Amino acid sequence: MSVNQCSVCGAIVPQYDTIHSVSEGHGDRLLCTACFNQKMARHAGLDDFAEVKFEPIQLSDANGAVHEFRFRSLLFGDKLSLEAFDATIEEQPSGYRFQILGDPLSDQFVLLGKLIEKMRRLLAVAHVREGDFGLQIVDETVRGRIESDGGEHSLGPCVVIDGRRVEWDELGRMLMPFEGWQFKLEVRDPSEEI
Ligand SMILES: [Zn+2]
Structure with a gap:
């Protein structure tokens, strides 16, 4: 990991x-999330905000493969x-990603509990599987994430489905x-459950 x-x-x-x-005066800077959150807490007047660092956890997907998840908390006002x-x-872009939004001054362990419940629910569903002719759609619904294919000149899309x-x-x-057949394409914010 870079x-x-x-x-x-x-x-x-x-x-x-x-x-x-x-920001004005500093231009484009790379910050660690701890420094970003401190800055944001000052800006939003959230003097009582304290970021909790959570240890990584391991969860299995629908195929029994174990994934290690790391957490970050980001304060947005x-x-x-x-x-x-x-x-x-x-390999990038790939891997599961999950997000939940909450109140910055409420118990962050409760928010973590809700996020882990959401992760378990979403990890339990397999949308694609290897078939005789490559990957196949298992059912009639596919959920995933839109990403850039990282091509130097193209900047075309690729998607991440079941973490791959x-x-x-x-x-x-x-x-x-x-x-x-017909299809219906809806795009949703990363924090929403689809
Ligand atoms: Zn920092």
């Missing part, structure tokens, strides 16, 4: 634990965003058993 240095405290932190902050990152898979990266062309091929 590491980065916080431009305020100098800490070396993994990439998921950083945020780009753009009157909302605290608690996010879980799948640290098991190196699926190329745009591959998604198209997976839809062909449904040729002639």
Whole structure:
């Protein structure tokens, strides 16, 4: 996992634990989440806010594969965003990601409990499986995340389904058993449960 240095405290932190902050006078800076939250708490007048650091946990997906999740809390004014990152898979973009929003001054362990419940629910569902002709859609619903394919010139999309990266062309091929069927595409904020 790639590491980065916080431009305020100098800490070396993994990439998921950083945020780009753009402000007048400082330009674009890379901050660790702890420094970002301190800055935001001051700005929002939340003197009582104290960030809780949670230990990584391991959870199994629907196929029995174990994933290690690391957490970060990010303060957005009157909302605290608690996010879980799948640290098991190196290839980017891939891996599960989960997010929940809560009140920054409420008990952060209660928020963590809610996030873990959500993670268990979502990890229990497999949307795709390996078939004779590559990946196949298991049922009639696919949930996932839209990402950039990282191409140097193209900046095209790819998606992450069941924590694995699926190329745009591959998604198209997976839809062909449904040729002639209708579909409905909805996009939702990362914190919503779909
Ligand atoms: Zn820092």
